[in-house]
Amino acid sequence: MRLPLLALLAKEPAHGYELKQALEVTFGSAYPSPNIGQIYVTLGRLEKDGFVRAVDVEQSNRPNKKVYYLTAAGREALEAWVDEPTEGPRVRDEFFMKLVLAPLTGIADRMALVNRQRRHYLSLMRDLGELAERTDPGNRVARLLIEGAMLHLQADLDWLERCQEDLT
């Protein structure tokens, strides 16, 4: 959450609620919308680290609101984040641990594990499919996000197939 907020602030200074709205507009329903409290907590931490600076703005009939600005240190941190390559998909997989270790204990059968996992993945896939149908076709960011999730799932299913072929 920290760095996306920095990124949004790099565009223009904003207060907390504006940031929440910007996130929702950009990612649409595809991404979990953060709650406002979380955003304020994060902003507080960023301010403490010196990445942002808060300025109180007076309002006529309401309490003062804080508008956040990106600091030089904040910009540096943002640039470092952008420049740095992102980690690939996880290699540490909880299901894989179950699959390898559970049979040793005699608690579960590998075949059953794989089958259950596959059905679960397919349920997820169905949800994603339904989500995709609900999503506004014009929202490209949201669509890509869903597609990404689907492709990951497909990869997981393919990998599951390999596991089943090789381990059972």
Place this chain on the structure above:
Amino acid sequence: MITGVGVVTGVGVITGVGVRAEVRWVRADLRARRGQALLTVIAVAGIVTALITAATLLEDGTNPWRGLFERGRGAHVWIHTKGAPNVPALRALGGVTDVAGPYRSAPATLADHGRKVPIALQETTAALPSVARPLLREGRWLDALHPDGVVVEQSFAKALGLHPGSPFPVTGLNGATHTLTVAGLAESGDQGFYPEWTPGLAWTLSSTLTMVEPAPGRTETVTGLRLADAGYTDIVVQQAVITLRNQVQRVSTWREVRASMELDNRLLGLLLALFGLAGLVAAALAVANATGGRVLTQLRDIATLKSLGFTREQVTRMLVAEHGTLGLLGIALGLVAGRVITAYALSDTVVVPLSSGPFVAIAAGTALVVLVAVWLPAWRGGATPPIPAAPAAPPHGRLSRLARVALLVRLPPALVLGARDAFTRPASAVLTLTGVAIPMMMITIGLGCWATLDGFSRHPEQVGQAAALSVRPGDLTASEALVRVMADPDVVTAYPGVELDALVPWQTRTVRTRALGLSSDPYPFPVVEGRMFRDRGEAVAGQGLLDLLGLRIGDRVRMTIGGTPLIVKIVGRVIEPEQDGEVLSFGVDSLAAKDARPPQFYSLVLRPGADAAEVRARLQSQALEVDQAVNPADRLSVIRVIIVALVAVLALIGLANLLTASALGLRDHLLDLAVLKAMGLTPRQVMATLVTGTGLVAMAGVVLGGAAGAFLSKGLIDLEGRGSGVGAGIGRAPTPGMLAGALLVAIGATLLVALIPARRAARAQVPVTAR
């Protein structure tokens, strides 16, 4: 809405339902390959046309004798006797159904523009006889009210320009001239056409005949026997000769009449039949190739159809219907074309169209061949498994031995790749090879026939026609005639000659013997086996005679000529284009003096380059009777037209095979194309690869076919020569120039046919994709 639940009631449903679907598919497929379909139709039509024409020529359809003989209820045997024979005895002979005559016959001469033409006047009745009836063509028949009327044989009348009403001045042997009038013209199946058959014939009433020839001793009597079966001829002749003892002067049978009317059509017909049959094989191959090739390219579609619910039988039926219809259409077209061609284009030659038996046989036979040719690949198509998901993969292109050789001799890579492709599908390659080789072989044989005909007309002496003219003394004495002949500057030699009919023991028919030249100075017969006669008592024979009497060179043969026995030894075989080769030739000095002198005629050998027609005209003006030899090649000139037509049809068939091969080859290599391009082959090299792939097999076919044709043509023509009695030794292989030309043209066409689709494919943007 259809309910989804249908009731399967078994086979009845299978055959009855879905014909519309089949028709729909066939129509769509035909639309997609109009050109190929047309080619199939034309190829089959061409072959059927050739077969029909061949059968017509073979079946005496070209011989007017058959029609005339049947319509006039002709007599199979004519017996010439001095006096009236014992008719009841003749009638009693087994196999004789009717007797014509006996009629009196008298020799006379007809004055024609200052020329005297020998004629035979034959007595007949005022009512048309029921047997051996002349067929009146113009004017009217004889009647007792007009005793000066004569009916003239049509070919004779034509030759002399006689019409009904023309004066007919006849001079009898006593020198008295009677001016009769032509009442009508008639045809007859009992006598050959003038001038091949002399003397000219005129029918008169008995009283008129008596008027012209009052002396009974100078007439002879002719009696015709009509038989229940032509096969009895020999026995009947034998018995008649025995019955009539020494009365018989001469016997002629229907065979001689037929032979005299024949235009060597048997030879032509045999040739055509050979071409037709080989062509049929080639056409069947072309049809099978086209169908098989098409099925091969359609395997996926067929599998899809089966997955939709087409049964195996339906698929087979559909394919047979599609490709068979094309073949049958071709057959129908060919039958019509054959009829039209024999009726119009060959109207001079063909008298009676093909009878329905052979016609139906050809139609049914070719239909059967076509259907079998189609059915095999169609059946294979029907057996396609209904799983279309597995696309038919082309076979792996191993580096064939041929390709290795190509590599060894450092050929360009495109050629090596093409050579590799050429034989990856061995079955297909063999089919293509044969499909090209057979038409090419037949084309080469056709060229051999052409060369043989050229040989005939350029070197008539090689076919026994060293003498272009023969002269009969006519009114002159033989020596006077010889003097006049030798006076002509163009005449080199004159050989005295006599032609006589000889009776051979155990042979019931007479054979023609020809005494020509002297044993010491023989006529230049074209001896092809053994040697020329050198002594008295030696003779040479045509193949037909050897076959007839079952003789071989070196055998002796005993015969009776004019009552005189004669024994000759056959020392050689000659090319004998006359009388179906049933002629025995020896020196005049081998004959008894009474038969040999004076010679009936002189055979004239002319100076090379002399115009026979000119010389003939000159000699005729000297009151000589001159006959010009008819070169068999002239009579066979129609063969040249047919050869050209056949070559065209065969070329078409070869082309059809090539197109199929080329389409198949392209299909196999379409996938490789992109890879080849990716490997860095230029479009030109890709094209060369494709052309080599198809072209190599086809070229091998062309060369193989050409070689086989050249090898076979001489032997084959000789075989036909032998079969026709003329004898082996006439065959010529195509000239090297001709052969080279044909091969070059064929190879050029092959490459061109392979080039066009290859060029298109090489230029097309082919993406590297899965099927």
Place this chain on the structure above:
Amino acid sequence: MWPAVTSTPVIRATGLVKIYQTGGLPVPAVRGVDLVVEPGEFVAIMGPSGSGKSTFVHMLGGLETRTSGEIWLDGKRADTLSESGWAVLRRQKVGFVFQFFNLVTNMTVADNVELPALLGGASPKHARERREYLLAELGLEERAGAAPGQLSGGEQQRVALARALANQPRLLLADEPTGNLDSRNTRDVLKLLGKVHRQGQTIVLVTHDARVASMADRVVSLLDGQIVDDAPIARLQRRPGGTAGDIVELHG
């Protein structure tokens, strides 16, 4: 859509075995498979390549003969039918969709769709009406006169689907119907499959694609020619309107 949904299963296969003879060696592809598919069900068959899933579906449609076992289609014993018997059964009750579309190349789109109806004995008029209806449903009415080669892969597969549905088959069998399509065309074909399924069409479909499989009511997993799993896909107990984030987080 069906006038009366009977309790007769559309497919009942028991102990189905397929053994290929390859070079004299028996190679089992399917080793004793039991499957019951009720009317209106959508069953996805998954499994690694070589697990025998295509062979299994081909056997259900009679494209391949079974080595042993029984197949009952729509209450009728089918495994004992001859090749022709199968063909007739197929044209009436089974629609096939293949990975490579397999439209008949010589025929137009319209002809391809009309062919099964004509084969089933429908009049040309009826076949045309049915074709017009189906192509309109699939949004392809304008391509009726086109040759298959002129269509995109997705369009071809939609035509193939229309062709498979031309005779209103009891059963739609599909073998990797999206295996050769890009994601957009896959989405189009999936939408259609969902639509016909909602209309009551019984579907058995072989796929590798989780998106396709996730549409099914039930997933059958094959491994080495045997069924290792056969269960419906459960609905996740989660608030409606969940986001991709939820899902990603859930399994991540």
